[in-house]
Amino acid sequence: MATFLLMHGGGMGGWTWKFVREILEAKGHKVFTPTFTGFGERSHLIGRDVGIETHVTDIVNVLHYEDLSDVILVAHSYAGTVAPGVVAQAGDRIKRVIYLDAIIPYKGERIGSLLGFASEDDMIGLDAMLDAGEGPIGSGVHEQQRAMAKEHPHMMSAERQDWLLDHLSDQPMRATCCAIAVGAESITLPVDYIAAKHTIMNAMHDRARSLGWPVHDHPGDHAFNVGDPEGVADMILGIVS
Template identity: 30%
Template sequence: MTFRPLRPPFRPTALLLGLLFLLATAAHAAPPAPKQTVVLVHGATAGAWEWKRTGQFLTDDGHAVYRATLTGLGEREHLNSAAIDLQTHIDDVVNLILFEDLHDVVLTGHSYGGMVVTGVMDRIPERIRHVVFLDAAVPQDGQSIWDLFGSRGPLPADRFRDGFMQVPWVKPGDKPPYSVKQSIKCFEQPVSYRNPAALALPVTYVAFVPKDQKIEERARTDKSWQNADARGWTMRTFPGGHVAQQEDPRGVATLIEASVNDRNRAVGAAAASAKAAGTAAE
């Protein structure tokens, strides 16, 4: 008589529960963040080099990144001229977007770059999805950056001469990348910001706030902060100095990604109507 070893009865319960768990997890998993087209615009005397590491983090996250270098600055220093003005730099970024045929652009501007992206918004709002002002100038229509910061008057000879704002901390023989002198006309020329489609774009304003500065003090004294807030833009802060993108490039990249879904608040008459409606409902 042949004896066969007894096999344990098949119990599919554990296997089925595991499969059901995996299916449920997949069904409820958050979809991957959409990939964006990001255009980074640097500040005065700088260049695209200043945004290399932040741009690389954005690229690593799957976004298409374009780091603009404004005429006469950065690796385009050989084109430097006292005739360059704000409009030249606005044209630089507008043409980058048009010639690369970019749409739904997440447009960012840092410092003086806020003047540039304001002009770009006014020119081609139909190409832009969201704008992020990173510790940047926020001018009113018809203002220059000197109007915004109240810098009219005699210019210090050690910083402004021969039609340029000088960069005294860069010495002969320094190796690139480095900051370069910039035409004074960039700071004198007013910007246009009146296109209704530009005024309706969703915008995030980010103040880079050092550890030794109080946010309340910054809000009280910063005209760019006040202009942004008055427009109903999303207001954010980020810990760091004026070049926080070099101090914490990963953090700034993540900040840009998080800002894309920000939406403007209602302001003016619309805000008053909404407040009144809310009061009546109560």
């Protein structure tokens, strides 16, 4: 049986893995679903100094204090920016990495400008403001996702989408605008990429291929870990086996 550590996307939390976790655990696997500082049930800890390096530390500490080894590290969406730093610090505890329609950052990039939400100059300016103890604490990603879902509903039941949207929380602005210290190009462990068909992450799919990672296509949308947990779990287990 395998040990999985599932990392969530922007505006989400460990709760987003509820359905995938149930499936994997029912098959006898060990599953850990930590929440990054400033998200979900830890949203009260959001602050101007909370960024990607904080979230790397969150996961490295879970690996250490839970005495985990041979871990399958799974990164959804935003967590793709966290995975390289985790591998750099605790790669001896990780067996392989699976990206789920996740951001693939190179060293020095910033999420906001990488995804086209703002200019590089704007992101640099925001980063400097936060260093000075000024500027917005959160990025408003939860409201952005809710607005997008109204225009393009997720591929899931209305009831499940309501559950998903109701649970969203803000994302620290620091995580959105800070320069990424460790890029995905540094990962030497085996990495597979599961690409959703209906997503804004198409450029990331191309990056995965350019890095030589095997890419597995899923017919769903970016929230497929909630909309199709059975299919996502099957794909993860297929890769591991």
